[in-house]
Amino acid sequence: MIKVAICDDHTMVLRGIETMLEDSDIITICATYNFGKQLIAEIDKNLPNVLLLDINLPDGNGIELCKELTKKHPELAIIGLSNYSETGFIKNMLRNGAKGYLLKNTDKQELILAITTVHKGETYLPRNIQDILLNESIGNPSQITFIPKLTRRETEVLHLVAKEHTNLEIADLLFISTKTVESHRNNLIQKLGVRNTAGLIRVALEKGLLG
Amino acid sequence: MIKVAICDDHTMVLRGIETMLEDSDIITICATYNFGKQLIAEIDKNLPNVLLLDINLPDGNGIELCKELTKKHPELAIIGLSNYSETGFIKNMLRNGAKGYLLKNTDKQELILAITTVHKGETYLPRNIQDILLNESIGNPSQITFIPKLTRRETEVLHLVAKEHTNLEIADLLFISTKTVESHRNNLIQKLGVRNTAGLIRVALEKGLLG
DNA sequence: CACCATACTAGGGTTTACCCTGACTTTTAA
């Protein structure tokens, strides 16, 4: 029997996965967690073979959590769960020790296949995500779902811009020069592929960069 | 028996809701849909009493879908589903005919309560969302809850600003002077109670003024 | 019809944002 634990703050997803796995005779659910903190605190008590881990947990970064867990438990196979087929996330996740990645629209067959695959020590990615990554590596970035990776400073500046602060105010708040703020703002405009502040805020909200 | 239909592109959520409702003796699931198009095409065949509708569907705007459905089937009670407790979304949803709103971390008890409540013709909102909306209206009754009425020109200008056009471009598009565009923009900033373009776009999106 | 409120229009003047280039230090990844 493969022991599986699930960590997802959405009760509906949790129950959905439980249902999909409950009548399997090779998989058993040994624990479910609603928060990252709970997972960290309790996973040692009953270590699973496979962990289904939501990336977008409310209390902290799922990717950091993944890194921490694989360091502590190298034998634990983690499958990332997310709504987004954002390749940056996926690659980051895999780079930080995840053995697989599933979208939340996964069906029962694929879920079981993913769990058994990573349990054998192999990596599992859905077909469509394989395709996206393949296209990317060939040099065909999928523009549609592209979410640029922002640096720490860029994120800070972006949030302050969204709060209607001027460059001067932002400079004072971050203890840097207005010219530096302008640089970050320029980079943001470049990265998000927009022309001005209006586009910056709109796209940032669309891509979920502002929560 | 209350007939319930579900529309959500995430199989896991779909299965989760099904599981939560399957052993209820007052609720029966009459249909499930994965896409908005499918819902529109097939809902007439077997009209439910209550529809659980994901707002963030991949093929189109859940809010528009909600508007369309309540217009066509006024007796249908729609409950919006989303990951986000963004008040702009929620208010927009309710304004467009939804009878309730649930986050995807809802448990079984609340799900059933929500369904039975909207089936009685009442509105259902989770406690925490009620609190958020209440706090908003207490904190700043005249500003935050209030959705300003924009004039024809103001709406035109707002949309063009959101599309990253400059005042000069907008002036050319509307056959008016850049100074006039600036005036409209100024009025928009006053009406929405913001300081600059960043706030204008953010608040306009929050209040659902940009669809 | 005359009136008033509102929308639409627009001017001058000031502030802020945007663009390009370049340079230096620090941090991170290979």
Place this chain on the structure above:
DNA sequence: TTAAAAGTCAGGGTAAACCCTAGTATGGTG
């Protein structure tokens, strides 16, 4: 340890946004 990326700052501009004020339609109402 070296290369790459991030963060820092500067100058010198141009363009755009923002602020205040005010005249001109326009549509509804007494």
